[in-house]
Amino acid sequence: MTPAMWAPILAAVVLAPAGSRLGRRLPPSVSVPLLTLAALATAVATGFVLAVAAFDAMAMLGPVAALGHWSVASVRPGGTVSIMLDVAAGLIVGVLLAAAVRRATRIGVDLGHAVATCRRLGPDAGGLVVLRDDEPDAFALPGVRGRVVVSTGMLRMLPPDERRVLLAHERAHLAHGHQVYVQLAGLAAAANPLLRPLAREVERGVERWADEVAAAEVGDRRLAARALARAGLARAKSPVDSRPGLALHAAAERGGVGARAMALLQPPPRRRRWPAAALIVVTLVAIGGAALTGSTTEDRFERAQADYALALAR
Amino acid sequence: MPGSSGRARGALEREVLACLAAAGRPLTTAEVQAGLHGRLAYTTVLTALTRLHAKGVLTRQPAGRAFAYGLAAEMDEIPASLTARGMRRLLDSGPDRATVLASFVADLSPEDERILSGLLEERGHAEGDERT
Numbered sequence: 001m002t003p004a005m006w007a008p009i010l011a012a013v014v015l016a017p018a019g020s021r022l023g024r025r026l027p028p029s030v031s032v033p034l035l036t037l038a039a040l041a042t043a044v045a046t047g048f049v050l051a052v053a054a055f056d057a058m059a060m061l062g063p064v065a066a067l068g069h070w071s072v073a074s075v076r077p078g079g080t081v082s083i084m085l086d087v088a089a090g091l092i093v094g095v096l097l098a099a100a101v102r103r104a105t106r107i108g109v110d111l112g113h114a115v116a117t118c119r120r121l122g123p124d125a126g127g128l129v130v131l132r133d134d135e136p137d138a139f140a141l142p143g144v145r146g147r148v149v150v151s152t153g154m155l156r157m158l159p160p161d162e163r164r165v166l167l168a169h170e171r172a173h174l175a176h177g178h179q180v181y182v183q184l185a186g187l188a189a190a191a192n193p194l195l196r197p198l199a200r201e202v203e204r205g206v207e208r209w210a211d212e213v214a215a216a217e218v219g220d221r222r223l224a225a226r227a228l229a230r231a232g233l234a235r236a237k238s239p240v241d242s243r244p245g246l247a248l249h250a251a252a253e254r255g256g257v258g259a260r261a262m263a264l265l266q267p268p269p270r271r272r273r274w275p276a277a278a279l280i281v282v283t284l285v286a287i288g289g290a291a292l293t294g295s296t297t298e299d300r301f302e303r304a305q306a307d308y309a310l311a312l313a314r
Numbered sequence: 315m316p317g318s319s320g321r322a323r324g325a326l327e328r329e330v331l332a333c334l335a336a337a338g339r340p341l342t343t344a345e346v347q348a349g350l351h352g353r354l355a356y357t358t359v360l361t362a363l364t365r366l367h368a369k370g371v372l373t374r375q376p377a378g379r380a381f382a383y384g385l386a387a388e389m390d391e392i393p394a395s396l397t398a399r400g401m402r403r404l405l406d407s408g409p410d411r412a413t414v415l416a417s418f419v420a421d422l423s424p425e426d427e428r429i430l431s432g433l434l435e436e437r438g439h440a441e442g443d444e445r446t
Contacts, residue, residue: 103412110412113405123371123386125331126324130385137402138418148328149401154418155336160329161351163336166418167328173416183412203413210416217325229430232419236427257419258426261433 001053001085002296007289008045011282012194015042018282020201022275027268028209029176032202034276036181038283039188039198045290046192047093047100052297054090057083059301070304071311096191103190107183111142118143127174128167130155136234138166140173148174157234158227165214165227172213178206204256211260212268225264232257323362326354330362331371331385340384342377 015038023031056075058064060083065072118141121129128148136154141147148170155163173179181202189199215224263269321329333349334341341349347359363383366372374381405415422430 107412110405110414114414117401117405123369125366125369125371126327128328128331130331130335131401139402140416141401141405142414142416150332150335152335152338155332156338158336159351160333160349163332164325164329164351167325167332169418170416171325171328178416179414182416186412206416225433228419229433232422232426232430233434235419236422256426257422258429261430265433 001049001082001089002293004289004292004296005049005053007292008042008049008286011286011289012042012046012192014282015039016194016197019198019279022279023201023205025269025272025275027271028205028212030271030276031279032178032181032205032209034279034283035198035202035205036185036188038279038286039185039195039202041283042286043100043188043191043195045286046194047096048290049293050089050093050096052293053086054093056297057086057090065308068301068305069308070301071307072304074304074307075300096193100187100191103187107187111179111183114141115143117141118145118147121147121149127171135238136231138170138231140170140178142174142179146174146179153238154231154234158230161218161220161223162227162230164218165224166231168214168217169210169224169227172210173206176209176213178209182206207260208263211264215264215268221264221268225261228257228261228264232261326358326362327366330359330366334372334383334385340373340375340377340382342380342382344380346383 019035019038023035026034059068059070059075060072062072065075124147127146128150131149131151133151134153135151136157138148138150138154141149148167150166150170154166158166182199185195185199185202189195211224211228214227215221218224329350330346333346337345337349343356343360343363346363347354347356350359363372363374363381367374367383371386372383373386374383376382402415
């Protein structure tokens with residue numbers, strides 16, 4: 001593997017701890033798109049350089065070289081250590097690609113369910129569907145025309161002004177396409193597990209984003225924080241038998257309702273230049289490494305083919 | 315009050331439906347008006363109710379000289395699997411699921427619970443101060 005090939009992997013290693021920290025210094029409407037882009041670019045770039053390394057290893061095999069008409073000796077001057085690395089890269093890229101395909105299928109199936117469920121729902125008011133259910137619950141359901149689903153149990157818990165916060169929050173998820181960011185970041189994390197913290201940060205970020213939109217819409221941040229508090233506590237008090245344990249734990253982890261409420265008690269986050277610039281730089285390093293790898297690899301194989309042709313002519 | 319008068323039509327319709335659902339019984343236009351946050355004109359509320367009735371979201375019955383509006387019966391006919399709970403079970407994230415539902419509030423850690431309870435209590439004090 002060449003130094004350029006390490007750039008995307010280095011970017012992923014840096015993003016794992018730093019991405020979330022940088023993201024939290026930005027307004028969520030800025031950090032979510034930037035983090036999603038960084039995750040996607042890094043995942044694709046990592047996959048690409050690993051695939052190139054794997055191809056290098058395969059190119060050393062006699063029959064493959066004969067098929068490609070290149071000289072094995074000039075494909076790469078590296079030693080055995082390098083070959084071992086390339087073989088390992090091949091194994092890793094296979095596993096990761098399989099994971100990415102599995103994840104993409106999963107997303108397709110689950111989104112398909114959501115879209116089908118949207119279609120089966122009864123009449124709605126401006127995209128809101130109320131379901132008679134005593135357990136307090138509220139969520140946005142993505143679809144061609146997504147719906148906001150709220151249980152009567154949740155609506156009864158909230159005074160009218162806080163109901164506005166809830167509706168504005170869920171509506172914001174649909175209006176700003178939050179589902180797209182969450183799924184793309186999830187896909188990137190499946191293709192490169194180093195990016196998992198980034199995907200979690202995107203999930204957290206879209207909640208904060210929707211909170212900020214709702215707070216702006218009702219014009220009262222404290223009110224938005226209270227709505228979160230009341231809804232959160234109402235849900236905590238309801239029987240949890242219907243929720244599977246693992247999902248429960250994961251939800252507590254990713255939600256951080258307390259932290260969201262605290263953020264609403266602070267002034268709205270300012271747009272800062274440097275965290276955004278830092279995220280963009282890391283993203284560019286990943287893309288640059290992959291691009292450089294692509295062009296040098298192409299040159300290398302062209303030269304190897306020329307050498308092969310020369311040897312034949314002799 | 316910013317936002318309370320200049321709501322978009324969709325937002326108002328959602329609030330009206332939410333208000334009726336929270337009440338759990340049919341309400342007259344005046345009652346809905348009182349149950350919404352902010353000062354909205356009676357005719358504005360009436361227009362929204364009429365539109366929702368036309369869409370089939372609400373039913374109405376005569377109540378004195380006006381109408382009382384309630385959630386349409388169709389809502390009861392939604393299959394049992396489509397309670398909010400059923401949908402969550404169907405669609406919510408497991409370890410190997412794509413998270414397609416965006417919940418308003420996730421489940422709380424004990425730390426969250428402490429913060430949120432504190433926040434609501436603080437509000438109680440603040441209101442007390444305002445009254446005095």
